[in-house]
Amino acid sequence: MKLLKTKNCLYYRNGDNKLSDYQLLTQFNPAFINKKIKMCEFQIESMYHMSASTTTCDEIMGVVSVSYPIEKLVIKIIETKARLQNYKNRSISNMVLLKTVLNHYTEREQKQVVKYMRSNGRYKPYNVIERLQVDLYQASIKQRSERQKQRNIAIENSKIARVNAYHQS
Numbered sequence: 001m002k003l004l005k006t007k008n009c010l011y012y013r014n015g016d017n018k019l020s021d022y023q024l025l026t027q028f029n030p031a032f033i034n035k036k037i038k039m040c041e042f043q044i045e046s047m048y049h050m051s052a053s054t055t056t057c058d059e060i061m062g063v064v065s066v067s068y069p070i071e072k073l074v075i076k077i078i079e080t081k082a083r084l085q086n087y088k089n090r091s092i093s094n095m096v097l098l099k100t101v102l103n104h105y106t107e108r109e110q111k112q113v114v115k116y117m118r119s120n121g122r123y124k125p126y127n128v129i130e131r132l133q134v135d136l137y138q139a140s141i142k143q144r145s146e147r148q149k150q151r152n153i154a155i156e157n158s159k160i161a162r163v164n165a166y167h168q169s
Contacts, residue, residue: 018133019140021121028098028136029117033091040084047077097143101135 019028026032053067102110105128112125113132 018130018137020133021129024129024133024136025117025121027091028094029120030095031118032120033095037084037088037091040080040087044077044080044084047073047080097136097139101132101139104135105132 050068051070051073053065055063055065058064102113105113109128112128115123116125116129
């Protein structure tokens with residue numbers, strides 16, 4: 001297989017300009033997020049018990065003591081905790097975004113959205129959920145473009161600082 005370098009970059013764009021049901025039920029669903037956080041915390045707790053050695057029988061060696069290397073286990077636990085913290089931060093920002101969008105909905109519509117989230121998509125008031133998907137998509141695009149503007153400003157400022165430091169030395 002030959003890979004060719006190209007000058008253009010292709011991006012996936014959602015043609016409907018709305019979030020998919022999967023994104024709504026995984027990234028913006030508080031019940032799903034809490035369940036995933038609890039599962040990850042349980043996994044981290046169970047990793048601590050991997051350091052204890054266990055004995056097993058082998059046909060060649062007989063009774064053998066087996067354990068997971070402590071150094072690798074510590075690194076894996078630290079990486080897993082960091083990934084969990086990143087997921088929590090991302091989920092908090094998604095929940096804030098969901099709350100700001102839902103503040104513009106009526107109380108009846110908010111209850112329908114909560115029921116949709118709790119049922120994991122089995123109960124779906126189509127009009128409300130379609131509107132929520134479009135509104136969340138627009139809000140997330142706006143938030144993303146603001147972050148990109150801040151990054152571009154920071155990059156420009158660092159370039160200016162480097163040029164100034166170069167000319168002063």
